[in-house]
Amino acid sequence: MPALEESSREKHVSSKSTRRRKWRFGILLFLLLLLGVLTFLWKLWGLHPQHHFQIPDYKNAMALPQPVAIEPAIPLDERSDGDSHPSPEPSAVPSPDPAPTTGAAATKPSQLQPKRSANSFNVVLIGTDSWGEAGARADTIMAAHVMPDQRKVNIVSIPRDTRVYVQGAGYTKINHAHIVGENKGGNKQGTLLLVQAVSDFLGIPVHHYMKTNFEGVIDFIDSIGGVDMMVEQDVTITPEITIRAGWQRLDGQHVLFLARERYSLADGDFGRQREQFRIVRALAKQLLRPEHLLDLAGLLKSGRSSMLDTSFRDSDLISLAWLFSGMEADDFAYEQIPGRDLFARDPLVGSEVYYWNADPVQVRSIRERLFLE
Numbered sequence: 001m002p003a004l005e006e007s008s009r010e011k012h013v014s015s016k017s018t019r020r021r022k023w024r025f026g027i028l029l030f031l032l033l034l035l036g037v038l039t040f041l042w043k044l045w046g047l048h049p050q051h052h053f054q055i056p057d058y059k060n061a062m063a064l065p066q067p068v069a070i071e072p073a074i075p076l077d078e079r080s081d082g083d084s085h086p087s088p089e090p091s092a093v094p095s096p097d098p099a100p101t102t103g104a105a106a107t108k109p110s111q112l113q114p115k116r117s118a119n120s121f122n123v124v125l126i127g128t129d130s131w132g133e134a135g136a137r138a139d140t141i142m143a144a145h146v147m148p149d150q151r152k153v154n155i156v157s158i159p160r161d162t163r164v165y166v167q168g169a170g171y172t173k174i175n176h177a178h179i180v181g182e183n184k185g186g187n188k189q190g191t192l193l194l195v196q197a198v199s200d201f202l203g204i205p206v207h208h209y210m211k212t213n214f215e216g217v218i219d220f221i222d223s224i225g226g227v228d229m230m231v232e233q234d235v236t237i238t239p240e241i242t243i244r245a246g247w248q249r250l251d252g253q254h255v256l257f258l259a260r261e262r263y264s265l266a267d268g269d270f271g272r273q274r275e276q277f278r279i280v281r282a283l284a285k286q287l288l289r290p291e292h293l294l295d296l297a298g299l300l301k302s303g304r305s306s307m308l309d310t311s312f313r314d315s316d317l318i319s320l321a322w323l324f325s326g327m328e329a330d331d332f333a334y335e336q337i338p339g340r341d342l343f344a345r346d347p348l349v350g351s352e353v354y355y356w357n358a359d360p361v362q363v364r365s366i367r368e369r370l371f372l373e
Helices: 001-048 174-202 214-225 252-260 267-284 295-307 314-325 360-370
Strands: 121-128 138-147 152-157 164-165 172-174 208-212 225-232 237-238 241-243 246-250 305-309 332-336 339-346 350-358
Touching: 001 314, 121 214, 138 174, 138 267, 138 360, 152 214, 152 267, 164 350, 172 174, 174 208, 174 305, 174 360, 208 214, 208 252, 237 252, 237 267, 241 252, 246 252, 246 305, 252 267, 267 332, 332 360, 350 360
Parallel strands: 121 208, 152 332
Antiparallel strands: 121 138, 138 152, 164 172, 208 305, 225 246, 237 241, 339 350
């Protein structure tokens, strides 16, 4: 009997010990799961656009406007030859304060740096006129002001023929800045010199940039199955190729056709700039389709390979995707740079060339309305 009682007590003790181990294991498992959930929620919270873009990396711009001198030039309408093109009409963008009517946008940009909210930032979008990594000019130049807290993006197109001051070159076309920089220090320097030229011209800090070329556009558009977008008018590329007005699904090659064509458009390069903006807007919406969100990692890999240069990290791109997922067409505001035709000597070409001479008062007004909140 004593032996049986001892055995029973041992079994009881062993059973209690086993239950304690199970409880400890269960509590430990629960705590690990809780830690995992909290870590996931913390990372998710950090990726939310309103929080992600408040991190210290976004408080300092990579390009700040530098003081540049004003050099006189001869407008085309003061010459005896050539036809003057009208300035584009600025788009209607709500403005709480009247735009300034005096002063020049490029007089001393360093004194005109706009104030911004804690998480808004400026991005320069660049498309170069090349198929590989050879020296290239910038064929597409846009500046965007992203406001995550308002879920809005303001975009302005900068004509590639705009006459600006390029550091180390003097007054030349803004699209020359890229190749000047490339010749000095390769692909990265080309990007940075163009970004600085945009910063100087608009008088704004630049926090990020994205750059691609013809090949990158085609590859990326094709990798997501094309882009659905509204084409406002028939666009004739060649006698055999016409992109018809209306809703179209365009592959990479036809998106590039549309982004580059200007001769068949009534307002030439300004019509082309509008089509480029519509492509960017349509692409932003296309990327947020459910089937694409399921393969976000694949999209990031494809996007990275299609870009020649960018300052965005993968976490930035994920947060931007989150931002765009709640945006509609009306959340994108768009304007163009008013001005007039001009002929002046180009220091790089060594002869007189055509420029777009931006109206400095209107440039300042655009900065006040699109890059200030």
